[in-house]
Amino acid sequence: MNTEFHRIKRLPPYVFAELNAMKAKARAAGEDIIDLGMGNPDLPTPPHIIAKLCEVAQDPKAHRYSASQGIKGLRKAFVGYYERRFGVELDMNKEVCVTLGSKEGLANLASAITSPGDIILSPNPAYPIHPFGFIIADGSVRYLPYEPNDEFLKALERAVVSSQPKPKALILNYPSNPTAMVASLDFYGQVVDFCRHHEIWILSDLAYAEIYFDIEPPPSVLQIPGAKDIAIEFTSMSKTYNMAGWRVGFAAGNPQLMNALIRIKSYLDYGAYTPIQVAAAAALNGPQDCVAEMRQIYKERRDVLIEGLAQAQWHIPTPQASMFAWAPIPEPFKHLGSMEFSKLLLTEAGVAVAPGPGFGENGEGFVRIAVVENKHRIRQAVRNIRNFMSNAGAALAEAEKTRAVNACDTNDSGLPPRAAAL
Numbered sequence: 001m002n003t004e005f006h007r008i009k010r011l012p013p014y015v016f017a018e019l020n021a022m023k024a025k026a027r028a029a030g031e032d033i034i035d036l037g038m039g040n041p042d043l044p045t046p047p048h049i050i051a052k053l054c055e056v057a058q059d060p061k062a063h064r065y066s067a068s069q070g071i072k073g074l075r076k077a078f079v080g081y082y083e084r085r086f087g088v089e090l091d092m093n094k095e096v097c098v099t100l101g102s103k104e105g106l107a108n109l110a111s112a113i114t115s116p117g118d119i120i121l122s123p124n125p126a127y128p129i130h131p132f133g134f135i136i137a138d139g140s141v142r143y144l145p146y147e148p149n150d151e152f153l154k155a156l157e158r159a160v161v162s163s164q165p166k167p168k169a170l171i172l173n174y175p176s177n178p179t180a181m182v183a184s185l186d187f188y189g190q191v192v193d194f195c196r197h198h199e200i201w202i203l204s205d206l207a208y209a210e211i212y213f214d215i216e217p218p219p220s221v222l223q224i225p226g227a228k229d230i231a232i233e234f235t236s237m238s239k240t241y242n243m244a245g246w247r248v249g250f251a252a253g254n255p256q257l258m259n260a261l262i263r264i265k266s267y268l269d270y271g272a273y274t275p276i277q278v279a280a281a282a283a284l285n286g287p288q289d290c291v292a293e294m295r296q297i298y299k300e301r302r303d304v305l306i307e308g309l310a311q312a313q314w315h316i317p318t319p320q321a322s323m324f325a326w327a328p329i330p331e332p333f334k335h336l337g338s339m340e341f342s343k344l345l346l347t348e349a350g351v352a353v354a355p356g357p358g359f360g361e362n363g364e365g366f367v368r369i370a371v372v373e374n375k376h377r378i379r380q381a382v383r384n385i386r387n388f389m390s391n392a393g394a395a396l397a398e399a400e401k402t403r404a405v406n407a408c409d410t411n412d413s414g415l416p417p418r419a420a421a422l
Contacts, residue, residue: 007136015358019342023352034381037352039177039323039370043242043297046290052282056275066271069262070098070250074277077284078250085209086220094255095228097262098280100272102207102234102249105261107133108268109203109232109251112260114139119163121156121200122171125178125359125366130171130205142167143360148174148183153190160198169201175208175218175321178359178368182212182321185219192224192231201257202231207249210240210291212321213299222253232257239323240291241283248272248280298323301371301378308382312389316369325369327353332392338364349388351381 019037026033056062069075075092082088090096099105110133114120120134124143131141142163144155159167172191174183195202204221212218221231232253238244251261271277305325306318316327333341338355345351345367354370356363371378 007138010135011132015339015355018339019346019352019355022343022346026346026350031350033346033350033352034373034377034384035352036369036371036373036378036381037354038372040372041239041242041244041323042372042374043294045242045246046283048286049241049243049279049283053275053279056278062274062278064274066274066277068266068269068271070096070271071274071277071281074098074281074284077281078252081284082220082222082252085217086223088220088222088252090252091255095252095258097251097258097265098272098277099234099249099251099261099265100269101238101247102205102236103129104247105234105249105251106130106203106205107136108264109257109261110134110137110139112264113169113201113257117165118169119165119167120169120171121159121167123152123173123176124361125356125363126171127173127177127205128359130173131360134169139168143362146176146179146362147181148187152187153194156191156194160200166198167200169203170195171203171205172221173205173207175212177205177208177322178324178354178356178363178366179326180319180322180324182215182218185223188219188221188227189224192221192227195230196226200230201254202227204231204233206233207236208239208322209235211295211298211323213295213302213319215320218321228253228255230254232261237280237283240294241280242294243280243283246272246276246280248276298371301373301375304375304378305369305371305382308379309385312382312386314385314389323371325371326356327367327369329365329367330389332389332396334365336396338367342367344392345385345388348392349381349384351384 023033075096075098078096079090079092082090106129114134114137116138118139120139120141121144122131122141123146125146134141142159145152174181202221206220209218220233221227222233232251234249234251236249251258302319306316309316314330316325319325329338329341338357342353342355345353354368356366
């Protein structure tokens with residue numbers, strides 16, 4: 001039987017699989033591993049949201065199929081959020097859809113609008129679903145720089161001039177996962193003007209809009225006049241209200257793209273569980289002090305991490321948003337690469353991080369650190385890393401030995417070193 005499935009073959013090996021196996025083995029052996037690898041919020045969902053879920057779940061009618069586009073009350077609550085937060089007016093029937101998290105919305109939209117061979121533009125590094133949602137849908141991805149600056153805009157122009165066929169869509173993600181970069185309204189304005197002129201869709205992922213520090217609240221691309229002519233934006237309850245496991249998010253914007261998303265979702269799902277949607281509406285309509293408290297907690301954790309690692313001579317740019325730090329590998333370890341350095345942190349310091357290449361080839365030389373443990377645990381992680389870095393000679397020597405053995409094993413194939421690496 002043929003098990004060479006076409007779409008599965010287009011996906012690379014899961015970069016984190018080896019580290020996950022190492023982490024599981026260490027924990028099974030009783031080792032204390034501080035996991036700062038996965039962006040999985042550890043804070044509790046606010047009590048009033050849970051209370052609403054429990055209340056609605058008592059109603060027998062709430063357990064029937066829900067609405068694929070989302071219940072009216074939740075779409076109305078989301079329209080209110082966009083008006084308060086961004087000054088953007090939305091039609092809840094034509095310009096809003098509830099999704100099973102922003103990830104599902106992006107993947108389903110990719111399936112809805114992509115034809116074989118369509119070219120999609122995506123920053124690199126990027127959250128994996130951004131390029132791979134389109135790769136799964138038989139599209140092709142051309143990569144752009146990840147910083148929202150003039151270099152990005154120049155690369156965007158080159159991509160349009162030199163691509164055949166012309167790119168169909170551009171993916172934006174600011175605040176960014178994994179890099180924590182934040183875009184300005186001026187940047188969005190230039191991108192919207194360019195993409196309107198060249199008739200390119202814009203797909204914006206704004207999942208981290210409410211996690212920001214020491215800056216003005218991050219803007220929405222839909223704030224740009226005329227953006228809804230070409231743009232759709234995805235947001236999520238996962239990070240803002242610590243509802244990651246609840247799987248509820250939103251799409252907002254262009255009616256044509258929205259119609260495509262709603263239509264394909266109507267074939268694939270019946271919408272999120274109704275009590276979850278009602279509770280999500282209660283989150284959006286209710287008191288927002290829980291969001292401010294969450295933001296302050298992440299800021300304090302960020303400061304503990306950045307300041308503590310600086311004392312260990314690991315200097316990391318201070319992120320202005322998101323729950324992540326995008327950390328260049330310290331100089332003494334750079335030659336090891338992101339994967340080997342991540343393994344060393346796990347085995348020698350008991351700290352798990354995400355290797356940069358898991359987010360694209362331009363992530364090499366970096367690791368992503370998520371502040372998803374309390375301050376006490378982050379301080380412990382910093383101490384572990386500081387001790388490891390101050391006594392790294394033996395670990396480096398062992399890592400070099402392992403690399404040499406692996407290189408010999410690889411070259412036993414008869415391929416030259418570069419070919420073997422590819």
